[in-house]
Amino acid sequence: MINRKHVVEIKINGKQRTLVFDNNAVSDLEEIFGRHPIAVIRDLGESMRKDPLSGKIVSTLRALLWAGLKQRSPGIKIEHVGSSMVREEFGEYLRACTVAILANFGVDQDELEKKSKAVEVARRKQSDGEELTEEERKAIEEADNADPLALSDVTEDNGTPLSSTNSENGPSDAV
Numbered sequence: 001m002i003n004r005k006h007v008v009e010i011k012i013n014g015k016q017r018t019l020v021f022d023n024n025a026v027s028d029l030e031e032i033f034g035r036h037p038i039a040v041i042r043d044l045g046e047s048m049r050k051d052p053l054s055g056k057i058v059s060t061l062r063a064l065l066w067a068g069l070k071q072r073s074p075g076i077k078i079e080h081v082g083s084s085m086v087r088e089e090f091g092e093y094l095r096a097c098t099v100a101i102l103a104n105f106g107v108d109q110d111e112l113e114k115k116s117k118a119v120e121v122a123r124r125k126q127s128d129g130e131e132l133t134e135e136e137r138k139a140i141e142e143a144d145n146a147d148p149l150a151l152s153d154v155t156e157d158n159g160t161p162l163s164s165t166n167s168e169n170g171p172s173d174a175v
Contacts, residue, residue, distance in 0.1 A: 008100040008113075010092065012065070013084040019068035021100040028067045037064070038105075041098050048094065058082070061090055064097040091120055119143045 008019045021037075029037040040060060047055045062085060066078040085093070095116045102112055122136035132140070 008068075008096045008103075010096040012081075012089070012093070013086050015084070017069055018072045019065070019096055019100045020071040021068050021097070021104050022071060023104070025067040025071060026101065026104060028070075029063065032063050032067075033060075037067075037101055040064070041094070041101065045094060045098075048090065052090075057090065058085070061085065061093050061097075065093055068097055068100055091123075095120060115139070115143075 010017055010019055026037055029040065033040045041064070044055075044057065044060050044064075047057060059082075062078060062082040065085070066076065066081045069081060070076050095113075099113045099116065118136070118139045122132055122140050125132055125136065126140065
């Protein structure tokens with residue numbers, strides 16, 4: 001049974017889709033990346049902010065989306081996900097995957113989604129040259145100065161931060 005808090009609705013290439021990051025999806029991502037998906041998301045968010053052309057942003061987002069989509073779309077192929085992705089929506093894909101994955105670990109989905117959307121809107125206004133409100137400037141500043149995507153407080157049962165969990169193979173080059 002899926003907790004509805006692990007479900008996030010998202011549009012991919014104009015089509016409404018449902019992301020579900022249950023333990024099977026998280027396990028698939030751990031196998032793909034060789035480390036915990038929260039660490040992958042943290043690094044991907046940093047890469048997208050610093051240099052949108054760096055690393056393996058497209059392949060990383062494609063894998064995240066595929067893992068989240070396959071519970072509600074059994075048999076979906078990762079290549080189909082890649083063909084459906086729209087570059088202008090990469091930030092929204094990352095936001096939705098982050099919210100859904102963190103919900104699986106007990107992070108307040110509503111609060112995270114509210115904050116991430118506010119930062120996304122402010123960054124979009126900033127990149128369009130629009131004037132920001134004080135609240136928007138503060139949201140961007142907090143996001144830039146915080147642990148990326150506010151992941152540092154999420155821990156495994158033994159107290160190890162999930163954002164630093166790696167496999168025996170060491171860090172992935174996914175991003």
